[in-house]
Amino acid sequence: MEAGTTLVAVFDEQSEARQALDALRTAGFAGSKARLAARDDAQERTASQPPRDESFGDKVAHFFGFGEQHEATYAEAVRRGSCVLTVDAADEAEAERAMDIIERYRPVDIDERQAQWRQSGWQPSLSQGGEATLPVVEEQLQVGKREVQRGGIRVISRTVDTPVEQTVSLREERASVERRPADRAASPADDAFKEQSFEVRETAEEAVVGKTARVVEDVVIGKESSTRDKTIQDTVRKTDVEVEQLGQGARSGQQPRRYGGQERRRSSAGYNGMERRTV
Secondary structure, eight states: OOOOEEEEEEESOHHHHHHHHHHHHHTTOOTTTEEEEOHHHHHHHHHTSOOOOOOHHHHHHHHHTOOHHHHHHHHHHHHTTOEEEEEEESSHHHHHHHHHHHHTTOOOOHHHHHHHHHHTTOOOOOOTTOOOOOOOOBOOOOOOOOOOOOOOOOOOOOOOOOOOOOOOOOOBOOOOOOOOOOOOOOOGGGOTTOOOOOOOOOOBOOOOOOOOOOOOOOOOOOOOOOOOOOOOOOOOOBOOOOOOOOOHHHHTTOOOOOOOSOEEOOOTTTOOSOEEEEO
């Protein structure tokens, strides 16, 4: 007798998931073979059962019968608002037919989605004896200094011609000859009939211009330094890890009904996000 196969697909849009479910049922997959659940469905189903101290992942696992290996993945998908569709196929041909129907409604690639969750810090639940490392990252504020250019001054020395004027008094001497009428007897002092000559030099002052250079001011070029205190305000991030106690059922060793056989998937080249398991 050929073992049956179970297909599991995840949809982001509930409308597309329900369209896939309707198409499966139209194709002959009865309600017991094709099941769809979202977050509200899993909560309503477990609410109708006797009270149990269990996590949300336990509730999803009980709803679908997922094994421990896949419980965390599909529980996380449902918790994040996605819909999970499972189909029980009697043989390989029926599984292929169900897969062709599901592929029309754009199921997500669960492996790619898991990788995105892990990048944002999600870690799946661990089996007994397992171990995972969750780094606690804390940012530290580091304030340093750097020198930047903020302008300055440029001092240029050039020669400027400025008109000036000054008044000076100049003296001149001119020779003059004046004839005065006289009527007196000649005396020995008059040196009568003696040849004589006289010279009178004329003088004059003229302006003499000279220039002298004198230092009248010193321009001192330098820099003055000062210090000031500046308070830097910013925010730093730190990983905050919360540890929640899960339900008693998970610790007491009670295990829900699980799928048994080996998981089978399509090759990665044609994989579209659906799980296939043999039961």
